[in-house]
Amino acid sequence: MTYKTILAVMESPTQAGGFLDYAVEIVRSFDAHVIGLHAETVNPTPIIAPMEIPDPISIQSLQDMAEKRSAELGDIFNKRAAREGISYEWRKIVSASGFSGSSVIDSARSCDLIIAPQVSPDAPGDARADFESFLFESGRPVLLVPHVDKVAKPFNRVMVAWNGSREAARATFDALPFLKKAGEVEIFSVNPHDSKDQESGLTGAEIASTLSRHGVNVTATSAHADKAKAATIIENRLSDNSVDLLVMGAYTHSRLWELLFGGVTRTLLESMTAATLMSR
The missing domain is CATH 3.40.50.620 (HUPs)
Incomplete structure (x- = not known):
């Protein structure tokens, strides 16, 4: 692709x-x-x-x-x-x-x-x-x-906001051409939940394995914060890791610009510190 x-x-x-x-x-x-x-x-x-x-x-x-x-x-x-x-x-x-x-x-x-x-x-x-x-x-x-980007830069560091949803999967594979060119790709999950099939600590591990078979240099990590908002956690991660491209799934429900993490899309897109690829 x-x-x-x-x-x-x-x-x-x-x-x-x-x-x-x-x-x-x-x-x-x-x-x-x-x-x-x-x-x-x-x-x-x-x-x-x-x-x-x-x-x-x-x-x-x-x-x-x-x-x-x-x-x-x-x-x-x-x-x-x-x-x-x-x-x-x-x-x-x-x-x-x-x-x-x-x-x-x-x-x-x-x-x-x-x-x-x-x-x-x-x-x-x-x-x-x-x-x-x-x-x-x-x-x-x-x-x-982003409006703040006055000069183009390569997407060397990419972060995928992941929760295993259909929208997240669609965005990840739509971004595959960028992921294959990137030097570092991180699958990042915020407050993942245990399920009957998978422990929260393994969230993102399977999609990371799939991407690695495409030659993507990928790691999977997660973050937990009892009261922190998902948008704040993601923004901090983008800043701390100097991320060039954020990949995330989005969907429309009762309002436009809803994100897979529970409605933080508008917060992220108004502050935009990195180029953002979205799919739904």
Whole structure:
């Protein structure tokens, strides 16, 4: 397994820095083709003029702004990709549905990997929800790049947040191309429970054995803390071990961005100290 078609989601001109550095390095390391994508939402709600009819001038102005923003992002992406000499193409989709549109989802589902920027906590609620829904409805692994990373770095140290769930297994195997290239991979379990088939101390041992057969340099560890939150334990581990990539499973339930450890996904993704690959 490898990544041969990668979708890079462009949302802001600020992505000309660290985000595109990551995208270019990953595309190059896997000799892949990259698709730059921007989905722009144009508000379909009629703007009412004093005569209570749609105001065509205002509507056209919104469309023009959307086209200008898409053109700017396309120019940034195309110039960088051409300069790097990688295989690439650019897609802009301007519609009333934005990232929730079927054409955007279709583009994502035909890719091996999605690379996207960390979702800004300051983004409007509706826009944030649409973007989050797109990432997980795509059915593809999503690599989120932190805003704080201004320069790309290799994923030499990787940590897999593991509890044996379907989501954790999916994320682990979706990340296998990165795991095989990494120098160190840690299977990390927080407050694992005993089961009738396995003692808590052995949690992660079996998946570690499986990964080792793929040539992954892997170890399995666990942490126990009576009152500490899972997010805090994971964040501390990321910092203490200078982890470059966090791999974790996620699922949607009553709310978006729920994590296999019991709903700490948003905490982790808002603080993001490491690039994070998620699957569900």
